[in-house]
Amino acid sequence: MATKYVYFFGNGDADGDESMRAELGGKGANLAQMAKKPLSLPVPPGFTITTDVCQEFYKLGRKYPAGLAKEVDVYLAKLEAAMGKKLGDEKDPLLVSVRSGAAISMPGMMDTILNLGLNDKAVLGLAAKTGNERFAWDAYRRFIQMYGDVAMGVDHDKFEAIIDEVKAIRGIKDDPELNVDELKLIVEKYKKMYKKEKGEDFPQDAKVQMWGAIGAVFGSWMNPRAIKYRKLNNIKEGALKGTAVSVMAMVFGNKGNTSGTGVCFSRDPSTGENVFMGEYLMNAQGEDVVAGIRTPQKLSQLEKENPKVYDQLCKIRARLEKHYHDMQDMEFTVEEGKLYMLQCRNGKRTGAAAVKMAVDMVAEKLITKEQALLRVEPEQLNQLLLPQLDKEAVKKATEIAAGLNASPGAGCGQIVFTADEAEAWAKEGKKVLLVRKETSPDDIAGMAVAQGILTSTGGRTSHAAVVARGMGTPCVCGCADVTFKDANTIVVKGKSYKKGDFLTIDGATGKVYEGQVAVKPATISGDLETFLGWADEVRAKSSRTTASGQKVKGFDVFANGDTPKNAEDAFRFGAKGIGLCRTEHMFFDEPKLTAFQKMIVSEDTEARKANLAKILPYQQKDFYEIIKAMKGYPVTIRLLDPPLNEFIQAESKDQLKALAEKLDIKPAVLAAKVAALDEHNPMLGHRGCRLAITYPEIYEMQVEAIARATAKLDKEGVAHEVQIMIPNVVSYREVEQIRGQAEAVIANVNKECGTNLKFAIGSMVEFPRTALIADKVAQFADFFSFGTNDLSQTTFGFSRDDYGKFIESYLDQRILEDDPFATLDPDGPGALMEIAEAKGRSVKKNLHLGICGEHGGDPASIALCYKLGLNYVSCSPFRVPLARLAGAQAVIKAKK
Ligand code: PEP
Ligand code: MG
Secondary structure, eight states: OOOOOEEEEETTEESOOGGGHHHHHHHHHHHHHHHSTTTOOOOOOEEEEOHHHHHHHHHTTSOOOTTHHHHHHHHHHHHHHHHTOEETOSSSEEOEEEEEEESSOOTTTSOEEEEETOOTTHHHHHHHHHTOHHHHHHHHHHHHHHIIIIITOOOHHHHHHHHHHHHHHHTOOSGGGOOHHHHHHHHHHHHHHHHHHHSSOOOOOHHHHHHHHHHHHHHHTTSHHHHHHHHHTTOOTTSSOOEEEEEEEOOOSOSSTTOEEEEEESSOTTTOOSOOEEEEEESOOHHHHHTTSSOOEEHHHHHHHOHHHHHHHHHHHHHHHHHHSSOEEEEEEEETTEEEEEEEEEOOOOHHHHHHHHHHHHHTTSSOHHHHHHTSOGGGHHHHTSOEEOHHHHHHSOEEEEOEEEEOSEEEEEEESSHHHHHHHHHTTOOEEEEESSOOGGGHHHHHHOSEEEESSOOTTSHHHHHHHHHTOOEEEOOTTEEEEETTEEEETTEEEETTOEEEEETTTTEEEESOOOEEOOOOOHHHHHHHHHHHHHHHTOEEEOTTSOEEEOOEEEEEOOSHHHHHHHHHTTOSSEEEEEGGGGGSSTTHHHHHHHHHTOSSHHHHHHHHHHHHHHHHHHHHHHHHHTTTSEEEEEOOOSOGGGGOOOOSHHHHHHHHHHHTSOHHHHHHHHHHHOOSOGGGSSOTHHHHHHOHHHHHHHHHHHHHHHHHHHHHTOOOEEEEEEOSOOOHHHHHHHHHHHHHHHHHHHHHHTOOOOOEEEEEEOSHHHHHTHHHHHTTOSEEEEOHHHHHHHHHTOOTTTTHHHHHHHHHTTSSSSOTTTSOOTTTHHHHHHHHHHHHHHHSTTOEEEEOSGGGGOHHHHHHHHHHTOSEEEEOGGGHHHHHHHHHHHHHHHHO
């Protein structure tokens, strides 16, 4: 059977349904589902051309597959029959909209054309048939503008200039005041301008118009903003077949005061509350609401203005939620008092709303806990951990204006007025607040780098609001008190603010403050606590068999932390241990730095030991506090890792002199030391356990500090579980030797303190060789921790400090799909980890495995770690909630 390219919907029936999202796109699939039984909602009839056609279109060099035109003819005839009207008919024309829609919604990124089918004759027919001449001419001028701009690439501003010119001649302020004659004049001028621009008349044949629009929509799949959107949202090229195109009978919200159009949400997308909310405009078409040109009315007003339609909409809200088991974002049009549904989809929401809805829907028995856990994108949790305005600071702050609370969080930065400026300033390291009249899809790159977004027009469903919520960026929109004076100045209630001045917005309340208002960190409580508790349960109960046949139970989340403050944050965010405590970070502040530097420049072992003895109490105190903060959860302390030259930097003569003075040695001696420490490639040089092979006293001091800190806690009756980790291992002999030295130190401390402390001593796996000899290393190691930063560096042979120079080109040209330092590569380091797991556990069946590279906080990498049979992932404290959820999602998805 030949491939079916076109699917019908409408009149209580449809060929497709919601299971066909991949082919019909989200919009097409949901239109079909809404139209057919049992929902049978009032959907204007239409047909959807599949995403397969889009795929073919690009494969064939922007040509359609054979047979498509014929199939479209058949479905157009069906649509015409359903409507009792014909496309291009001069007396009673059928008008259609041509809409885009991929399987994953990409709001506002691709093209849509409305009012298609009008020409010089059909406009007269439409006027006569509807008895509404103004409506007909307004529709025609809108169509020429949209078709000209979207399908034919005529500059949008050229159309706007004509409207402004006519308005100026007639002394008119707003578009709705334009009368029939003025609209006719605009149409005349539009057509003339179009001919000048395109060298041909505006197309009068409705079929030509339709194919032009279909081509434009398919073409918009590859427009720069859609490509950028997919990149920003991590939608891989090839993951989707493209966009579908839905051709749908027009219904009109601009037919006068009993008509209107709106967007609504079945729950509040900002807070997640179970309230019906939305916005609409009377006597308008859809694009007027979304573009944020006029500030719309709240849905609650519709209840007063048209209770019948409102009631019907409420019933549809309930039915759609029950059907989709999720919050719905719906578009509707009221044509002369009759309600039509134009779209429904699972609504985008803030992180806070996503968690609240998920928890509420479980209580309402609409979804299961596992479904709830899959409802929230791990990255969205970052928004819940966004700093909030400090309540005390707010009391003292100067509130200058208020708009709509469109996306939560506190955003503070230097104001800029274009997306390009936002990008440029952010590149210089500045924190910016993007202030715009309204935003458009062209602004997304600037929006992505802004601390917050403030707009003067537009509602909660405007582009700015929707995109900001998706990005988790604080946003206040529709703030009418903000006016734009010139390219460098805004005025708020009479006071000017220049580009670069600081403003602060509170996306949760909609308030705008002068200057920089202090912010404070968030906590985990309420719904978030409940939700993450479910995630912990799922991970705790999990079990899988690895490729090597080992059965592994549970999947924990630890944190990387080097200070007592880090440990407290980690504990507060629910970490079940510290997977990496980098001891070198403890030496970066005084007086520890000086003591450490003196140790480095020591002339001989005796002097080095004497200096190390001075450092010991500092280390011991740090360890004591970190272990205590973790209340008995494991703390993995890594012995010194980086090259020593990182601590002795003296680039100029003056710096050298000052440092020599501080360390109480001669500049010439220091210069010789600096020269001796210099390495061509310090990352692969004298670092990690190689330092302990040449200077065993360094690790001995560290182990003694660990043992003494633990002994103190032990005597105080404080719970502790401490593990000692050796970095940069490449040979089992390193572990054997360092382990022996450490055990001797521990035995001494036990003897002296009368304790019986035992420490697990483990090895990091950071180089291919270590993974390949993991069975030998495991004989001397109690655990492994994968240092995937170095493991990725040495597997790829990319310097982790320098790869920034070329990685963008690799990603843009799709040589690599992901940045290997952000997402663990399953074929390189991932494959080595699989070998290490199998070899390590072949020696020690229950060998504990973890990851402490940056990948431990990346959802895709977490899923790979689960699959590989790791017992835990360890990430930075602020990513712990995300990892708790991502780990649970990995467990649930692995079961499917
Ligand atoms: C690693 O290499 O992954 C690691 C955790 O060690 P560091 O980043 O400190 O080199
Ligand atoms: Mg490392």
